[in-house]
Amino acid sequence: QLQLQESGPGLVKPSETLSLTCIVSGGSISSSDYYWGWVRQPPGKGLEWMGDISYGGRTNYKPSLRSRITISEDTSKSQLSLKLSSVTAADTAVYYCAKGDSGGLARGIFAWGQGISVTVSS
């Protein structure tokens, strides 16, 4: 069964770059059967789709994050990564790695990582 596990620093300073990794096990990250993405949830608030990546590396980002976000995959390590630059306190959230099927995350997010809490503070 495919599993997702996020990792990265729990504390990031303002103006710096947040970098997270999602390790995918039990399946191939390079499979055309899957889409991958990131969803975040600020404390006490709702879910926010940040962006996703499809087979072949095509990315799609939330417009308000487009200037700061990079989602990429490392197929040799079966890892998905998220980089968010110039962070502020508004980027404090639990970040989830997400998996969709070949139709994309739009059809549904079929698997989620456990989430990683990231705080932006000096």
Place this chain on the structure above:
Amino acid sequence: QSALTQPASVSGSPGQSITISCTGTSSDIGVYNYVSWYQQHPGKAPKLMIYDVTNRPSGVSNRFSGSKSGTTASLTISGLRAEDEADYYCNSYTSSDTLIFGGGTKLTVL
């Protein structure tokens, strides 16, 4: 783009049925059959309950059902149980090639 509109809270007694609405626009729910619903218990990751408006993933109880009419999607839970108490979020694909979530609905089982 604004979030899809959900009621902040709904409640029901065990055994009853409840429905959570999710209102969008002609740029999202109104034109695409890509609506999904998620259940989230406190401190846990969300779980997919409905995809493609009406479909249940394997393992999800048939007490959960989804529908859509115009720009509003709905999640109905029948035979309410204590373990259904959670936050529920809807999600839709949009004409801007993005995904948008609802603000979330807290379900209380009385």
